[in-house]
Amino acid sequence: MLEAGFAARLGSLLPSDRFFTDPVDCYAYAYDNTRKIFPPDAVVFPVTALEVQAVVRLCIEYGTPLTPRGRGTGTSGGSLPEQGGVVLSLERMLRIVTVDPTNRVIVAEPGVINQSVQDAAKSHGFFWPPDPSSAGYSSIGGNLATSAGGPHAVKYGTTRDHVLGLKAVTGGGEIIRTGCYTTKGVVGYDLTRLLIGSEGTLAVITEATLKLTPLPQARGGITAHYRDLASCAAAIVQVMALPQTPSALEFLDSGSLDLIRSRYPDMLPAGARAMLMIEVDGAESYVPEACAAVIFACANEGLIQAEETADAAALWRARKTLSPLLRDIAPKKINEDVVVPVSALPEFLDGLARLSSKYEVANVNFGHAGNGNIHVNLLVDPALPDEMSRAATCLNEIFDLVINLNGTLSGEHGVGSEKRAYIGKEIDAATLTLMKQIKRVFDPNNILNPGKLFP
Amino acid sequence: MLEAGFAARLGSLLPSDRFFTDPVDCYAYAYDNTRKIFPPDAVVFPVTALEVQAVVRLCIEYGTPLTPRGRGTGTSGGSLPEQGGVVLSLERMLRIVTVDPTNRVIVAEPGVINQSVQDAAKSHGFFWPPDPSSAGYSSIGGNLATSAGGPHAVKYGTTRDHVLGLKAVTGGGEIIRTGCYTTKGVVGYDLTRLLIGSEGTLAVITEATLKLTPLPQARGGITAHYRDLASCAAAIVQVMALPQTPSALEFLDSGSLDLIRSRYPDMLPAGARAMLMIEVDGAESYVPEACAAVIFACANEGLIQAEETADAAALWRARKTLSPLLRDIAPKKINEDVVVPVSALPEFLDGLARLSSKYEVANVNFGHAGNGNIHVNLLVDPALPDEMSRAATCLNEIFDLVINLNGTLSGEHGVGSEKRAYIGKEIDAATLTLMKQIKRVFDPNNILNPGKLFP
Structure with missing residues (x-):
């Protein structure tokens, strides 16, 4: 009260x-x-x-x-x-303040929905690359708070790569302006990126100067189905070795494919136990050659078929249903978004299978494989305390595996309260102390989102 | 002592x-x-x-x-x-610790020369985009300290866009690690980019994890000569409105062209009073169409000729001689690297001419016009106190013009001691106070590069 x-x-x-x-x-x-x-x-x-x-x-x-x-x-x-x-x-701070295609900039308030930014940019031939699955209903303020990314981050990076400057109110109650309006600028410390991803613990962003990117002329989609996980993991490494960086490279494991089959029975070939959904984009003339290079790189002994997708939109719709569908097959999913180096994906995916078996906790894994960013979902029933306890131990070992493989505990979801207890696995004590001191500089009274990020 | x-x-x-x-x-x-x-x-x-x-x-x-x-x-x-x-x-910390093409990463110590990173990357089909003119002899530690950029920043961004993580020793004497080894990661505050561009005032970077980019398959060069400055400035805006972002868009004013003529008498057409050097890169099939689009966008009433360059390398060599050549025609140059929004370039370049005339201070201007980043060189003789005084007043008005046009005082050189007195023109008092507090967090005893950045 x-x-x-x-x-x-x-x-x-x-x-x-x-x-x-x-x-x-x-x-x-x-x-x-x-x-x-x-x-x-x-x-x-x-x-x-x-x-x-x-x-x-x-x-x-x-x-x-x-x-x-x-x-x-x-x-x-x-x-x-x-x-x-x-x-x-921030949901009523809804103004798009400036649409400035000449300078490739949109200035917007934090409540503006990501999709609204895309709509405003599109009519001028641009887009704003951050593309979380929630783009239709998440706000750019939230995207900034977590440095949100999505499938296209493999080519375009995440939110922090697409912001020129911010206006914000610090936890100390001061209005500040960070960055600039131009695409280059090195005056003073980079507070823009310090605030991006700080999850509302340092300041409240009240305006953002977003850097726009020209829409690609054309897109192409490829699907590749594999008989086994190891072949699919190896193909990810092969595709990422191409000079033609895909604009999306999504991985789906056998559990994910079974979920899609339950909703779209005829979409996937029988025998497929892992799958890649790959997108390339660029000039009209470039896309066919990039598709051909990707299909060539997908080939290995475990490949069932790699081909250009007739209906890429249908496939992306299917991919987007995965998260909600998981709710159908288990009372609860423990949803992680860990990242490992691309070269470590084969070992990591193999390790996930081993840990799932060891702890008897079902998992379903998919995600942005081009960044090594895998959504690991442990499927559990909160009514079964023993299962919940095994899942907790399993999760802890997954995190240890990620760190041992030189990965990170979160690629796009952030720490918030859910990963707070684990942050010390990744960040050493001296660096954490520095972060806490920065928190105190911005928010000396600890009123802004208190208790988040740090254990 | x-x-x-x-x-x-x-x-x-x-x-x-x-x-x-x-x-x-x-x-x-x-x-x-x-x-x-x-x-x-x-x-x-x-x-x-x-x-x-x-x-x-x-x-x-x-x-x-x-x-x-x-x-x-x-x-x-x-x-x-x-x-x-x-x-x-840091010049003896010369190890390239890791070359990891599979993950598109090079880990290097700060003394490694930028060109050595390029050489190590090139054999695997990659490059590291930051490309200051000094790339042959500047170190990545220095590039990190200033978030260095160069001609290719218009397409590829600057240093801060191409670093995944750092190891550093803070002014407080603690060894910290920032960022991660993967292309996505949102655990904790973004200290990586806080250190990049902090000019050695917060910490000493001892290792950097650099993100590599695939080398483009092909490049094309275009030169466009203009009868007058205004037409050339208008063409910059037209070119940057293309969806085909150039990989370089360099502007040279009449003073710059005269300097080049003095060294290379037959390189430039008579009557040219301003010039653009434009590069596009990408797939083999893309480059010719991009060149054609750029040449089309270059056209306006003041255009003398826009054409594909037969010998792009010779042109870039000429461009690179500009800075040293300035030393030949005046005892001293006051060299700035201000940035204005691309749309404001016509007004800014016009304003420079006006101020040069008003204060009777010769200036020569060229630079990375695609980013709005202009190297303004005031040519002065330190033996003439009255000229030096007029130049100081002129410079102050140039900075005011930049700020009024929503620009920034430095695009790539940084503040150091040279622009310290002017930082308050760009950054408001509350934000500056926050930056100074961050300095104290990292360097509580103020021993690291003391006195820099802040007046």
């Missing part, structure tokens, strides 16, 4: 339709894709940086936790108000 | 051939491309992170300024030991 004096003053900062305290209203702001529930005591909807600043400053005065939130599509708990207090929803 | 006790202990950390105190030996470490001279009291040449750490810790104990240095090719004073003390030369 909020202190009465605080609630009254908070209410005075914003019109009543942008200030919720009724638990019923607040409940929609209690959860994200982790399915954990932390109801906030209030939700505010500022629409300007000055309003954000006023809310932050009031929270400093009262020591009230303040959790910034985009559209709540995250999977790591980054937007959950774990310690109660106020949720600061 | 160093305190005797300090000098003795410093000497005990390293063999005698890696520890200079003789002023004659130290003198080569007193200057960079600013032509300012600050002789250090000692120069050390550590070859491991532990040795760097030991030096840093000793400097903390004695409060001795420590200035990291690559190859001293910088133009902003970033590597000058302004406050005396010790220069920490």
Whole structure:
């Protein structure tokens, strides 16, 4: 419960339709894709940086936790108000401030949906490369908070590669501007990328200058089906050795293929136990030769067939259904997004099979193999404590395997609360201490998304 | 002069051939491309992170300024030991630790010359995109310190876009590791990019994991000559509106062309008062169509001729001579590397001409126009105090013009000591305060390159 004096003053900062305290209203702001529930005591909807600043400053005065939130599509708990207090929803900061095709820039507020940015860019022949699966409903503020990526990151990189500058309100209540409006700039420290991926723990981003990329003229799709996992893993390495970097290189294991078969019975060849979905893009003249090179690189003893896809859109729709379909076959999935070097994928995928067998925990694995970014899903039933315990041990060993293979614990979902306990596996004590000190510089009163990231 | 006790202990950390105190030996470490001279009291040449750490810790104990240095090719004073003390030369940390083409990675120590990285990458079909003019003799440590770029940044970005992780010793004497070995990773704050471009004020980078890019199959070059500046500036905007992003788009003004004519009398058409040098790269099949698109976009009323270049290498050699040639026509050049949005280039170049005339200070301008990054050179004689004073006022107005056009004061050279006094024009007080606090977190005793960046 909020202190009465605080609630009254908070209410005075914003019109009543942008200030919720009724638990019923607040409940929609209690959860994200982790399915954990932390109801906030209030939700505010500022629409300007000055309003954000006023809310932050009031929270400093009262020591009230303040959790910034985009559209709540995250999977790591980054937007959950774990310690109660106020949720600061950016969803009404919806202005696309500038569309400037000459300079290849869009300036947008954080509540703008990723797809809206794409729509605004497309009419001028551009796109904004970050493409999380949630692009249709996640906001660029959330994309910035997690440095979101997606299938096209293998060629285009992630959010941090496509932002020129930010406006933000720090946890200390100061309005700052980072970066610049131009594609080059080295004046002062790079606070832009420090804020990107900081999951709302340092500052509330109120405006972003997004760098646009020309739309490719053409795209081509290839599917390759394999009799066994090892052959498929080897083919990933072969494809990534090509000078023709694919614009997407998605891997699906046998569990994933079975899920797709359950929904689309005739889509996949019998006998396929692993699959690659590959996209290339570029000039009209380039795409056919790149497709041919990819198909050639896919060939090995375990290949059933590699071919250009007649209906790439149908395949991508099938790929996108995987995450929701997992909910059909198990009460709960423990969904990770670990990354290993591409060369280590064969060993890693083999290790996953071994650990699944050792701990008797079913897993389904797919993901952005061109980056070595695999979504590992452990399928469990929370009603079975023994299974849950085995899954926890299994997960811990998966993380150790990732680190031993010189990988990272998260490629795109972030740490939030879900991976907080494991961050010490990846980041040494001295570096972690430095990060915590940076947190204190930006947020000296620890009001901004307190408790996240660090154990 | 160093305190005797300090000098003795410093000497005990390293063999005698890696520890200079003789002023004659130290003198080569007193200057960079600013032509300012600050002789250090000692120069050390550590070859491991532990040795760097030991030096840093000793400097903390004695409060001795420590200035990291690559190859001293910088133009902003970033590597000058302004406050005396010790220069920490990284030039003997020369190991390429890992060449890993499968994962598109090279791990290298900071003393490795940029060209050596290119050579190691090339045999595997890759390159490392940062391409400062100094690539043949500048080190990757220096490239990292300034987030160096060059002509190809218009397509490929700058140093910060091509680094996966770092190992470094902070000003506090801690060894840290940032980033990861994979192309995706969002665990913890992005300290990698915070260190890149921080000009040795936060930490000494001792190892970098560099992300490689496949070499393009083919390249094409175009030159376009214009009767007047305004037509040329308009053409830059037209070319950058193409979906075919050039891999280089260099602008040369009439002063630059006259310099080239003085050395290569027959290279340029008579009547040309401005020129573009454009490069495209990509697949064999793509390059001719991209060249055609660029030539079409170059056309306007002021165009004399746009054509594919028979001998692109000769042209690039001519372009690279510009900076040294400027030394022939004036005792001193004040060399800037400001950036404005591409759409503002016509107004900016016009403004430069106006200010040159107003203050009677000759200027020669060329640079990476595709990024809006113009090297403005004010040609002056230090023996003429009145001219120097007019130049200082002119420069100040140029910077104001850049900021008013939504540009930045440095695209690739950095702030160092040269632009320190102007940083407040671009970065507001709250953001500057935050940067200074970050400096204190990394370097609580202010021993690392003290006095740089901030006024």
